[in-house]
Amino acid sequence: MDKVLITGAAGRVGRAIRPFLRERFALRHFDLLAVPDPDPREEVVVGDLNAPHDLRAALDGVDAVLHLACVHGLALSFEDSLDANYRATLALLEATREAGVNRFVYASSHHVFGAHRREGFDAATLPLAPDAHYGLGKAFGELACSMYAHRFGLRTLIVRIGNADPTVADDRALRLWVSARDLAELFAIGVAHPAIGYDVVYGVSTCPSPLFDDPVARRLGFQPRDRAEDHLDAGFVPYEAMPPRLGRDYVGGAYALTRLPTQLGDDA
Numbered sequence: 001m002d003k004v005l006i007t008g009a010a011g012r013v014g015r016a017i018r019p020f021l022r023e024r025f026a027l028r029h030f031d032l033l034a035v036p037d038p039d040p041r042e043e044v045v046v047g048d049l050n051a052p053h054d055l056r057a058a059l060d061g062v063d064a065v066l067h068l069a070c071v072h073g074l075a076l077s078f079e080d081s082l083d084a085n086y087r088a089t090l091a092l093l094e095a096t097r098e099a100g101v102n103r104f105v106y107a108s109s110h111h112v113f114g115a116h117r118r119e120g121f122d123a124a125t126l127p128l129a130p131d132a133h134y135g136l137g138k139a140f141g142e143l144a145c146s147m148y149a150h151r152f153g154l155r156t157l158i159v160r161i162g163n164a165d166p167t168v169a170d171d172r173a174l175r176l177w178v179s180a181r182d183l184a185e186l187f188a189i190g191v192a193h194p195a196i197g198y199d200v201v202y203g204v205s206t207c208p209s210p211l212f213d214d215p216v217a218r219r220l221g222f223q224p225r226d227r228a229e230d231h232l233d234a235g236f237v238p239y240e241a242m243p244p245r246l247g248r249d250y251v252g253g254a255y256a257l258t259r260l261p262t263q264l265g266d267d268a
């Protein structure tokens with residue numbers, strides 16, 4: 001059974017996908033926080049991706065890396081994201097290469113396209129347009145993965161995740177929602193599919209008027225099993241009831257309209 005190192009495993013996505021992945025892989029969970037209640041197929045390592053000793057120990061004996069760890073948030077500044085989203089991703093890629101591990105799955109986000117308007121959006125033809133510092137860090141992470149894939153042959157799957165909440169909160173999420181089961185399946189494809197070189201897929205289940213078409217995931221054999229419409233939140237907010245100032249017309253929602261924290265400060 002392949003052993004997979006999961007960074008950021010104590011977070012929302014890590015906890016949600018864990019039951020699906022541990023059926024297929026031996027898991028080593030790595031996070032600043034301990035993952036609770038491991039079973040015999042799971043190891044728990046508490047550590048910091050920016051501590052070289054922690055990183056080397058975490059990678060010892062693994063076959064693949066699933067990189068979920070990050071910081072995020074509407075008000076996230078570049079400085080706030082520098083350690084977790086830039087330095088840690090590069091350090092992990094370098095340590096992965098050094099350890100001779102040849103599989104990497106990167107949890108990216110639809111926020112790399114977040115500044116585009118939803119109307120007429122087409123990920124296949126439009127350039128990346130991050131909506132804020134979180135999405136900008138994800139675009140950096142994708143490029144860092146691409147550098148390691150193309151220079152060192154690291155087999156890499158980029159998964160641009162839609163919305164991975166347990167239920168579908170509003171009309172924007174409805175068009176890019178993903179279940180934990182479908183997301184775990186895409187991650188498993190990244191870990192094990194023989195044809196992965198450097199590939200980019202979208203982490204979305206079956207959605208009405210989907211924002212992302214995903215020919216690459218289909219080519220890799222991915223067939224979503226869950227439908228967003230079957231998982232509407234009790235307080236689901238339709239488009240008409242979403243305040244325009246919260247970004248209902250943008251791929252990235254509120255991220256696309258929130259004031260960007262500036263490094264210069266307010267009085268500069």
Ligand SMILES: NC(=O)c1ccc[n+]([C@@H]2O[C@H](COP(=O)([O-])OP(=O)(O)OC[C@H]3O[C@@H](n4cnc5c(N)ncnc54)[C@H](O)[C@@H]3O)[C@@H](O)[C@H]2O)c1
Nearest residue numbers: 008010011012013031032048049068069070107109161164
């Ligand atoms: N949740 C979603 O809807 C969604 C949507 C798009 C993309 N994603 C991506 O999926 C991934 C997981 O998201 P999430 O919602 O679980 O986030 P989360 O904030 O719940 O979890 C992130 C985890 O990373 C850990 N972490 C941060 N810095 C670390 C470091 N230096 N060393 C070790 N661990 C560290 C944190 O302790 C935390 O447990 C992220 O990369 C995110 O960008 C999530």
